Amino acid sequence: MRIRGARLIASSAVEALRMVAGKSHAQSTEGFVSQLGDAAKILLETRPTAVSLPNGIRYVMHRVNSAKSTATSVEEIRQVATKAADDFITLTMNAVGRIGEIGANRIRNGDVVLTHCNSSAAIAVLKTAWRHGKRFEVFATETRPRFQGRLTAHSLARAGIPVTLILDDSVRYFIQDVDAVLVGADAITANGALVNKVGTSMIALAAHEANVGVYVAAESYKFSPETMIGELVQIEERDPSEMISRKELKALGKVRVRNPSFDLTPPEFIDLIITERGIIPPLGAMLVLQEVFGVVTPEELREYQTYRIDEA
Amino acid sequence: MVHKDILKVVDDVRIRQMRGGTVVTHAALKALRSASNKTRASSSREFLTELKENVKYLMKIRASSIPLSNSLRFVSLDVQQAADRGAYVKELQNILTKSSVEFDEKLEAAVREIAEIGARRIKEGDVIMTHSYSSSVIAILKKAHQQHKRPKVFVTETRPELEGRDVARELAADGIDATLIIDSAVSHFIEESDKVLIGAEAVAANGAIVNKIGTATIASVAQRARVRVYAAASTYKFSPETMLGELIEIEERDPSYVLESAGKKKSFHFAVRNPAFDVTSPQDIDLIITERGVIPPQAAIMIVREQKGVFVS
Numbered sequence: 001m002r003i004r005g006a007r008l009i010a011s012s013a014v015e016a017l018r019m020v021a022g023k024s025h026a027q028s029t030e031g032f033v034s035q036l037g038d039a040a041k042i043l044l045e046t047r048p049t050a051v052s053l054p055n056g057i058r059y060v061m062h063r064v065n066s067a068k069s070t071a072t073s074v075e076e077i078r079q080v081a082t083k084a085a086d087d088f089i090t091l092t093m094n095a096v097g098r099i100g101e102i103g104a105n106r107i108r109n110g111d112v113v114l115t116h117c118n119s120s121a122a123i124a125v126l127k128t129a130w131r132h133g134k135r136f137e138v139f140a141t142e143t144r145p146r147f148q149g150r151l152t153a154h155s156l157a158r159a160g161i162p163v164t165l166i167l168d169d170s171v172r173y174f175i176q177d178v179d180a181v182l183v184g185a186d187a188i189t190a191n192g193a194l195v196n197k198v199g200t201s202m203i204a205l206a207a208h209e210a211n212v213g214v215y216v217a218a219e220s221y222k223f224s225p226e227t228m229i230g231e232l233v234q235i236e237e238r239d240p241s242e243m244i245s246r247k248e249l250k251a252l253g254k255v256r257v258r259n260p261s262f263d264l265t266p267p268e269f270i271d272l273i274i275t276e277r278g279i280i281p282p283l284g285a286m287l288v289l290q291e292v293f294g295v296v297t298p299e300e301l302r303e304y305q306t307y308r309i310d311e312a
Numbered sequence: 313m314v315h316k317d318i319l320k321v322v323d324d325v326r327i328r329q330m331r332g333g334t335v336v337t338h339a340a341l342k343a344l345r346s347a348s349n350k351t352r353a354s355s356s357r358e359f360l361t362e363l364k365e366n367v368k369y370l371m372k373i374r375a376s377s378i379p380l381s382n383s384l385r386f387v388s389l390d391v392q393q394a395a396d397r398g399a400y401v402k403e404l405q406n407i408l409t410k411s412s413v414e415f416d417e418k419l420e421a422a423v424r425e426i427a428e429i430g431a432r433r434i435k436e437g438d439v440i441m442t443h444s445y446s447s448s449v450i451a452i453l454k455k456a457h458q459q460h461k462r463p464k465v466f467v468t469e470t471r472p473e474l475e476g477r478d479v480a481r482e483l484a485a486d487g488i489d490a491t492l493i494i495d496s497a498v499s500h501f502i503e504e505s506d507k508v509l510i511g512a513e514a515v516a517a518n519g520a521i522v523n524k525i526g527t528a529t530i531a532s533v534a535q536r537a538r539v540r541v542y543a544a545a546s547t548y549k550f551s552p553e554t555m556l557g558e559l560i561e562i563e564e565r566d567p568s569y570v571l572e573s574a575g576k577k578k579s580f581h582f583a584v585r586n587p588a589f590d591v592t593s594p595q596d597i598d599l600i601i602t603e604r605g606v607i608p609p610q611a612a613i614m615i616v617r618e619q620k621g622v623f624v625s
Contacts, residue, residue, distance in 0.1 A: 140582070142570060144471060144494040150571075153582040163582035167471050167570060168496045169526030173562075173590045199496025202529050205536065235500070243469065243494055244477070252481040255467075256491040263500045 007096060007120055010052035010221065011089045013043045017060055018085035021078050032074050033064060036081060051187035051195075051233070055221040056092070060084040088221075095219040098276035100124030103182070103217055104132055106274070111136040111179040114171065114207075117197035118148035118155075119184020121217035125274065126182070127159050138163045139174055143197060145242040145259065168199045172206040181207040185218035185273075189227035190289060192267035192282025194218075195235070198260050204269035213271045216282075220275050223289050236261045314369045315347035315362075325373045331445035331475050333513050333549065334419060337379040340370045341412040344387065348408045356395045359404050363391060375561040376522050376589050378514035379419065379548040382619065387411045415548075422546035425603035427451035430509075430544055433601070434461050438506045441466040441498070441534070444524035445475040446511020448544035450482055452601070453509070457488050464489040466501050470524060472569040472586065495526050499533050508534040510592075512545035512600075516554040517616045519594035519609025521545070522562070525587055531596035543592075543609075544601045550615045563588045 020039040026032035040057045063084040064077060071077040103125030107113065113136060115122050126138060138156055140163055143149035153163045166174060181203060187195040194200065194216055204214045224233060240249060240257035249257060267282035275288060321343035325336055347366055353359035367384045374380055390411035391404055399407065430452030434440065438456075440463050442449050456463050465483055467490050470476040476492060483490040493501055502508075508530055514522040521527070521543050531541045551560060567584030594609035602615065 142471070144469075144496055154580070157581040165570065165580075165582055165584045167525060167586065168494075169471060169529065170585070170587050170590070172529045172532070173525060173587050174585075197496075198494070198500060201499040202496070202533050205499070205533060206529060209532065244492065248477070252477055252492075253484040254490075255477075255480040255484045256489070258491055258493055258497070258501070260497055260500050263497070 007052065007092050007219065009046075010056040011092050013046070013053050014056040014060060014085045014088050016043060017057060018082055021081035021085070024074070024078065026074055029068055029071050029074055029077050032077055033068050036064060037061065051224040052092075052219070052221045055223075055225075056088050058225075059088045059221070092219065092221065095221070095276035096121050096124045099217050099219065099274050100128035102276075102279060103215070103274040104129035104134065106180070106215060106272075106279075107134050107136055108179070109135050112139065112177055113137070114139040114141070114174070114178045114181045114203070115152060116141045116149070116168075116171075116181075116183050116200055116203055117143045118152045119217060121219065121274075122182045122184045123152060123155060125217055126156060126161060130159055130161050136161070139178060140165050141168045141171060141199065141203070142166070143199065144168055148197070168203075171203045175206045175210045175212055178207070178210075178212050181212060181214045183214075183216055185216050185222045186262055187233050188216070188218050188223045188273065188282075188285050188288075189233060190224070190286055191227070192270065192273070192285040194265040194267075194270060194282075195224075195233045195262050196265065198263045201263040201265040201269075204265045208269040214265075214269055216270055216273045218273050218275055220277055220288050220291075223285060225289055228286075228289055233264070235263065314365055315343075315350065317343045317346040317350070318366045318369050322369065322373050331478060332447050332511065333374070333377045333379045334423065334447040334546075336374055336377055337383050337419060337548075338416055340373060340380055341383055341387070341416055344370065344384070345409050345412050348405050351401070351405065353401055356399060356401055356404055359401050360392065360395055363388065363408070374513075375563050376513050378522075378551045378560075379546065382548045382550075382552075383412070383415045383419070386415050419546065419548060422548065422603035423448050423451050426544050426546060426601055427455040429603070429606060430542070430601045431455035431459060431461070433542060433606070434463055434507070436461045437464070439464045439466065439504055441468075441501065441505040441508045441530065441539075442479065443468045443476070443495070443508075443510055443527055443530050444470045445479050446544060448546065448601070449509050449511050450479060452544055453483060453488060454486050457486060462489070465491070466505060467492050468495045468498065468526065468530070469493070470526065471495055472572065475524075498526075498530050502533050502537045502539055505534070505537075505539050508539055508541045510541070510543050512543050512549050513589055514560050515543075515545050515550045515600065515609075515612050515615075516560060516591075517551065517613050518554070519597065519600070519612040521592045521594075521597060521600075521609075522560045522589050523592060525590050528590040528592040528596070531592045535596045540598045541596060542599055542601055543597050547602050547604060547615050547619075550612060550619065552616050552619045555613070555616050560591070562590070 067080040107129035140149045140153040153165045270282040394407045426448045434456040467480040480490040597609045
C-alpha cells in the first residue's frame with residue numbers, strides 16, 4: 001500500500017505498532033518490549049527522510065521503555081503502548097486542525113497563494129480560511145514526478161476555492177502575481193531549515209527574491225531532534241520509474257536517471273513556520289524542539305539514535 | 313492564400329513539438345522556398361503579396377522565436393529590394409532561394425563556431441547542467457567531449473513536453489555521461505554542478521534571455537550557488553525589436569500538455585496555465601556565447617545594432 005503525506009505515514013506506522021502491541025503473545029514484559037522494538041526498526045526503514053515517522057515511534061517507545069521497569073504484567077505494558085499510540089494519533093489529527101485555524105489568520109482577502117505538492121496542513125490552512133469567509137485564489141504546482149499537485153488542485157477546487165494548476169518551472173513566471181507561498185514540511189531542522197518535496201527550495205528562492213512571504217505549515221512532530229546534535233537529514237532518492245517508464249528510458253540509450261524526493265530550503269528564505277503551538281520564525285525551531293522533547297543532552301539524543309537507519 | 317506547405321510546417325512545429333529555435337527556423341525557410349517554387353503569381357507584385365502572407369503566417373509559429381523572425385526579415389528584405397529594382401517572378405524565386413539558403417548556411421556555420429568557442433569554456437571533468445533543447449548547447453557538449461574533456465551533464469526533463477529526454481538521448485549516443493533529472497531537482501543538483509549551459513529562444517537588447525520556461529529559475533539558483541551561467545546564442549537570436557521598446561511576447565500554450573498523462577476521464581474543476589518561456593535577467597547570466605565570440609549580456613546591444621535590416625537613426 002502506498003501512503004502519501006507525512007502525517008498519514010507517521011500515524012499509520014504508529015497504528016502498525018499499536019497492532020503489534022495488541023496482538024503480541026509475549027510471555028514477559030522484556031519479550032514484549034523487544035518484540036515492539038523489532039517492529040519499530042522495520043517501520044523506521046520504510047522512509048528515511050520522514051521525520052514524523054521516527055518521532056511517532058519514539059513517542060510510543062519512549063513511554064513503553066519508561067514503563068518497562070515498573071510494569072508488573074504484559075497486559076499493563078500493552079496498555080501503555082496502546083494508549084501512547086492513541087495519544088500520538090490524536091495529537092497528529094488535532095495538530096493539523098490547529099494549524100488550519102492559526103494559519104487561516106495569515107490569509108487575507110484577495111490574496112493569491114501558491115502551494116507545492118500535497119500537504120494536509122497547507123490544505124487545512126486554505127480550507128479553513130475559505131470557511132471563515134476569506135476570498136482568495138490558489139496557484140498549485142503540478143509537482144513532478146508524481147503530480148501530487150493535481151490532488152491539491154482537485155481537493156481545493158472541490159471546496160470551491162479558485163485554483164490554477166501550473167508547471168513547477170513556471171513558479172518564477174507567476175511569482176509577481178503571488179502574495180504568499182504556503183507549503184507543508186517533511187522535516188524542520190534545528191536551525192529552521194526546511195526539508196520538503198523537491199522543488200520547494202527553488203520556489204522559496206523565487207519568492208524570497210520577489211519579496212513574497214514564505215509560510216511553512218508544520219506540526220511539531222515534523223521537527224527533527226537528531227539535527228540538534230549535527231545529524232544531516234538524509235535525502236531519499238527514489239526509483240527512476242516515477243519519472244520515466246522503463247521502456248521509455250531504455251529507448252534513450254545509456255542515460256542515467258536520478259530522482260531525489262526532497263530538497264533543503266535554508267531558513268533565510270522562510271518567513272514563518274505555522275505549528276499547532278503557534279507561529280514561530282524559523283530560528284525558533286530550537287524552542288519547539290526543546291518544548292516537545294525537553295532540554296535534552298547530546299547523550300539523551302544519541303539514545304534516540306537506537307532507531308536511526310544505518311546508511312547501507 | 314497561404315500556401316499548403318506553409319500550413320504544413322506550422323502544424324509540424326505545433327503537433328510534432330519541433331525542438332529548438334534553430335530547428336524551427338530551418339523548417340520555416342524550407343517551407344518558404346517550397347511555397348515560392350510552387351507559386352502561381354504572375355507578377356512580382358503578386359509574388360510579394362504572397363510572400364508577405366506566408367511570412368506573416370510563419371511568424372505565428374513561435375512568436376518568441378527571434379531567429380525565425382530574423383530569418384524571415386532577412387529573406388523578405390532581399391526579395392523586396394530585388395522587386396524594387398524591377399525583377400520578375402522567376403528572378404524573385406531565385407533570390408528567395410539563394411537568400412534563404414544563405415541564411416540556413418549562416419545559421420549552421422554559427423552553431424559550428426559556437427561549438428568551437430563554447431567548448432573552450434569547458435574544463436576537463438566539468439559537470440554541466442542544461443535545460444530544454446538547444447542545438448548550440450548540444451554542439452558545444454559534443455565538441456568538448458571530442459576534445460576528451462569528458463563533461464558530465466545533468467539534463468532536466470523539461471516539462472511539459474519533455475524535450476530534455478531527446479537531449480539526454482543525443483548526448484548519450486555520443487558517449488557523453490548524461491543524467492536525467494526533474495526540473496524541480498535543480499536546486500538539489502546545483503551543488504554538484506560546475507556550470508549551467510543553456511540555449512536561447514531570443515536575446516533582448518538589454519541582454520535578458522528568453523528561453524524555455526524554467527530557465528530563469530535555474531539561472532537564479534545557479535547564481536546563488538556561485539555556479540556560472542552561460543547562454544549559447546547565435547547573433548540571429550538577438551532581437552532588434554526590443555531596442556525599440558518592444559517586449560518579447562511569451563506564448564501560453566495549450567493546457568492539455570500539462571494534463572496529458574492525467575487521464576481523459578477525470579473532469580477538472582480547476583484552471584491550467586502553461587506559459588512556454590520565461591525571461592532570465594542579465595544579472596543572472598555570466599556570458600553569452602555567440603559565433604562572433606563571447607560577450608557579457610550587457611554587450612547584447614552592440615550585436616543588435618549590427619543586425620541586417622535594422623536602421624538606427
